[in-house]
Amino acid sequence: MKIRWQHLLCTGVLLLSNPLWAQQEGKSELDALREEIRQMRSDYEARIAGLEARLDAAETRENTAVVASSPAKNAYETLPEPSAGTVSLGRDSSFNPAIGVTFQGQAWSYSNDPEDYAIPGFPLGGEAGPAPEGLSLAETEITMSANVDDKFTAMLNLPIVIEDGETVVELEEAWVETLALPANLSLRMGRFYSGIGYLNDRHFHSWDFADQPLVYQAFLGNQYTDDGLRLSWLAPTDFYLEFAGEVFRGDRYPAGGAANSGVGSTMLGVKTGGDIGLSNSWMLGFSWLRADADERESGAEDDPLLFTGDTDLFVADFIWKWAPNGNSRQKNFKFQAEYMWRDETGVYELPDGFRGPWDYDQRGWYAQAVYQPVPRWRVGARYDRLSGAVPAADWQGSSLYPLGDDPTRYSLMVDWSNSEFSRLRLQYNYDDATGLSDNQFGLQYIFSIGAHGAHSF
Amino acid sequence: MKNRIMLITLLTLFGLPATTHASLNVFACEPEWSALAEEIGGKLVEVTSATHALQDPHYVEARPSLISRVRKADLVICSGAQLEIGWLPMLLSKANNRDVLPGQAGFLEASSFVPRLDVPQSVDRAQGDMHPQGNPHVQMNPHNIALVARALGARMALLDAANSAVYAKGTDEFLLRWQSAIVDWEKRAKPLAGKRVVCHHKSWVYLEDWLQLQEVATLEPVPGIPPTASHLSSLLSELGTDGSGADVIIRSPFQSAKASDWLQEQTGIPAVMLPLTVGGTDGASDLFGLFDDVLNRLLALTGGAGG
Numbered sequence: 001m002k003i004r005w006q007h008l009l010c011t012g013v014l015l016l017s018n019p020l021w022a023q024q025e026g027k028s029e030l031d032a033l034r035e036e037i038r039q040m041r042s043d044y045e046a047r048i049a050g051l052e053a054r055l056d057a058a059e060t061r062e063n064t065a066v067v068a069s070s071p072a073k074n075a076y077e078t079l080p081e082p083s084a085g086t087v088s089l090g091r092d093s094s095f096n097p098a099i100g101v102t103f104q105g106q107a108w109s110y111s112n113d114p115e116d117y118a119i120p121g122f123p124l125g126g127e128a129g130p131a132p133e134g135l136s137l138a139e140t141e142i143t144m145s146a147n148v149d150d151k152f153t154a155m156l157n158l159p160i161v162i163e164d165g166e167t168v169v170e171l172e173e174a175w176v177e178t179l180a181l182p183a184n185l186s187l188r189m190g191r192f193y194s195g196i197g198y199l200n201d202r203h204f205h206s207w208d209f210a211d212q213p214l215v216y217q218a219f220l221g222n223q224y225t226d227d228g229l230r231l232s233w234l235a236p237t238d239f240y241l242e243f244a245g246e247v248f249r250g251d252r253y254p255a256g257g258a259a260n261s262g263v264g265s266t267m268l269g270v271k272t273g274g275d276i277g278l279s280n281s282w283m284l285g286f287s288w289l290r291a292d293a294d295e296r297e298s299g300a301e302d303d304p305l306l307f308t309g310d311t312d313l314f315v316a317d318f319i320w321k322w323a324p325n326g327n328s329r330q331k332n333f334k335f336q337a338e339y340m341w342r343d344e345t346g347v348y349e350l351p352d353g354f355r356g357p358w359d360y361d362q363r364g365w366y367a368q369a370v371y372q373p374v375p376r377w378r379v380g381a382r383y384d385r386l387s388g389a390v391p392a393a394d395w396q397g398s399s400l401y402p403l404g405d406d407p408t409r410y411s412l413m414v415d416w417s418n419s420e421f422s423r424l425r426l427q428y429n430y431d432d433a434t435g436l437s438d439n440q441f442g443l444q445y446i447f448s449i450g451a452h453g454a455h456s457f
Numbered sequence: 458m459k460n461r462i463m464l465i466t467l468l469t470l471f472g473l474p475a476t477t478h479a480s481l482n483v484f485a486c487e488p489e490w491s492a493l494a495e496e497i498g499g500k501l502v503e504v505t506s507a508t509h510a511l512q513d514p515h516y517v518e519a520r521p522s523l524i525s526r527v528r529k530a531d532l533v534i535c536s537g538a539q540l541e542i543g544w545l546p547m548l549l550s551k552a553n554n555r556d557v558l559p560g561q562a563g564f565l566e567a568s569s570f571v572p573r574l575d576v577p578q579s580v581d582r583a584q585g586d587m588h589p590q591g592n593p594h595v596q597m598n599p600h601n602i603a604l605v606a607r608a609l610g611a612r613m614a615l616l617d618a619a620n621s622a623v624y625a626k627g628t629d630e631f632l633l634r635w636q637s638a639i640v641d642w643e644k645r646a647k648p649l650a651g652k653r654v655v656c657h658h659k660s661w662v663y664l665e666d667w668l669q670l671q672e673v674a675t676l677e678p679v680p681g682i683p684p685t686a687s688h689l690s691s692l693l694s695e696l697g698t699d700g701s702g703a704d705v706i707i708r709s710p711f712q713s714a715k716a717s718d719w720l721q722e723q724t725g726i727p728a729v730m731l732p733l734t735v736g737g738t739d740g741a742s743d744l745f746g747l748f749d750d751v752l753n754r755l756l757a758l759t760g761g762a763g764g
Contacts, residue, residue, distance in 0.1 A: 150560065153550075177550075179555060179558055180555040181553070181555065182555070184528055184552075184553040184554065185553060186553045232553065233553070234524070234525070234528045234551075234552065234553045236528075236529075237525070238471070238525065238529075239471035239521075239522070239525055240471075240521030240522060240524055240525040241525070242524075242551075271521070272471075272521070273520070273521030273522070274470055274471035274521060274522050275471075275520060275522045276470065278509065278511075281518065281520045281521070281522065282470075283521050321518060321520075323518075325509070325511040325512065325711075326508075326509070326511075326512050326517070326518075327511055327512045327513055327516075327711045328516055328517075328518060329513045329515070329516040329711070330711075330713055375683045376683065418682070419582070419585075419586065419681055419682060420543070420586075420681075421582060449582070453546065453547075454519060454542065454543050454544050454545065454546040454547035455519070455543070455544075455547065456519055456547050456551070457518055457519050457520050457521060
């Protein structure tokens with residue numbers, strides 16, 4: 001009972017003195033109140049006394065600059081203080097960036113040796129390829145992010161990986177982005193994942209399968225990250241329409257050798273999307289990557305192919321998400337498909353020294369569906385396919401010459417998440433891409449501690 | 458004709474809202490704040506809510522449609538206290554709208570204007586999905602709505618200075634009606650004081666504080682983890698089967714009824730779905746209806762107005 005009459009009292013006092021109002025608005029508030037009083041004098045005679053009291057209170061507050069002597073505190077004095085941060089001299093940890101660590105590990109079993117994994121006609125570059133057989137650590141990602149000041153924000157992503165038995169710290173992302181550009185523009189600079197396609201800029205831990213689709217492995221070296229700039233603009237339309245342009249150094253697959261004086265690749269993309277009713281939402285994107293390659297390596301690591309020339313990669317991506325009433329917590333469904341078309345023009349050099357002109361195009365796509373029937377459990381299926389023009393007979397017997405059948409792969413997965421910070425996954429691939437059908441079983445864990453950034457659609 | 462069909466198809470696909478020319482465009486994360494902005498700003502504001510009452514505001518996709526709505530917003534108002542941490546930062550980062558970033562006048566964190574409850578001394582995710590700045594579901598105490606109304610009215614006046622007098626008047630008029638409603642609610646709610654409640658999630662601490670209800674248990678073993686069979690059976694042994702362990706089991710519209718129905722059956726304690734925000738039930742059609750309906754539903758179960 002005590003609390004209740006205090007509530008009443010406090011809100012009554014609030015009405016009269018209006019402290020928060022006065023504290024925040026200062027001068028314009030005074031003007032507003034004077035104006036208000038003038039306007040309403042005839043209609044609201046009875047309220048004028050009250051308004052003048054507010055005006056007095058506002059003036060007093062402006063002069064003395066008292067911070068929040070809110071009468072509300074009287075009513076709530078037994079309760080904890082409102083959010084105002086505590087001031088503590090000599091402690092500078094409060095500006096520490098948000099730090100998070102994602103722990104990831106896996107166990108894979110293959111019927112063929114994953115060391116020999118190669119897709120005929122599609123020599124893999126970058127980080128593409130199957131995970132090691134047996135138990136292994138995948139990336140251990142360390143992320144840090146914070147606002148630099150009122151105009152910039154920064155993000156660092158340092159995966160620690162085991163490569164050939166050695167522990168390597170990679171710099172996967174290190175970028176700074178503007179917060180305050182006008183006209184709905186935003187500029188990012190540093191090293192970051194290109195926004196090409198749908199999956200490319202997503203971190204390993206947020207993939208719905210333990211590995212990337214074949215198109216990403218064949219055409220983007222698993223995931224294209226490079227040093228550069230990104231300018232994005234959100235069009236002033238009622239629906240979502242985003243344009244993005246990126247330029248990169250061009251040092252990584254599908255670019256290579258920082259060609260063109262160190263401005264080796266360019267990406268242009270557009271994305272749109274919307275909702276259909278309360279339960280459905282979708283996104284559609286088109287992007288184009290132009291990458292210059294100067295002696296770009298692909299294929300076997302010890303004995304690579306070298307490519308010098310231009311790569312054009314077009315990607316169309318489509319995402320559809322469904323959740324009853326948009327409440328994805330209980331039940332949800334996600335469909336995603338991407339189509340890629342690549343045209344490469346230049347010169348390939350084989351490990352045996354053979355060099356020849358190359359001008360062929362290749363295509364591929366995947367489609368996947370993931371369903372969460374009850375909280376925590378999800379099941380998914382994915383289909384992958386690649387296809388390409390058959391090159392001249394000169395290339396026969398090389399890793400650039402495709403098989404008669406298009407490379408395909410079928411995948412199934414089931415995962416369980418105790419919370420949004422933990423996930424265990426079982427995956428099966430029937431991989432027919434190499435020409436020798438391969439049954440691949442994988443177990444994966446993903447755990448994250450500390451700060452965890454919001455995920456994009 | 459063909460063109461019209463095309464146009465309608467396009468409008469449906471993109472889920473486009475009807476375009477209006479309000480002087481202040483408000484993006485609210487939750488329906489209680491969009492309702493409040495509408496009470497204060499009336500026809501001057503165009504209001505949109507990112508979530509609706511049937512969605513769990515913790516778990517929302519950063520959908521393209523929301524990004525474009527944040528881009529257009531003059532003011533973003535959210536409960537805050539990390540309630541929207543899984544999606545709001547992504548919306549703000551993608552919307553390229555510098556005027557509504559935290560720290561700017563165009564961003565208002567409602568929970569920072571009220572005394573927050575359940576502020577943990579230390580945080581550890583073993584205790585579940587913790588909110589280091591306290592429980593974010595502040596809207597369930599009408600006194601908090603009054604505090605936020607004042608802050609929101611002032612902010613709207615600041616952002617749309619030409620109409621500041623209208624927002625001031627709107628705030629005052631709303632508060633006059635609100636205060637008299639509170640007097641009425643508190644009179645009606647007297648018999649509820651001291652009642653023991655079991656909640657699905659810790660969404661009701663501000664309601665409990667206001668009505669002096671006693672929370673004796675939650676269906677979630679720790680916040681954010683769905684009810685498990687083992688936790689429910691331990692609740693059953695705690696609460697007994699004679700209906701005397703607690704007075705009511707509460708869940709919100711977006712939570713599955715399975716756990717609370719099961720516990721109702723086993724313990725004989727009545728279970729009720731209460732609206733957690735505007736639109737959660739037919740009765741909760743506005744802020745006034747929200748508290749009317751909450752009280753009606755609770756009073757109906759716990760012995761009515763006679764106590």
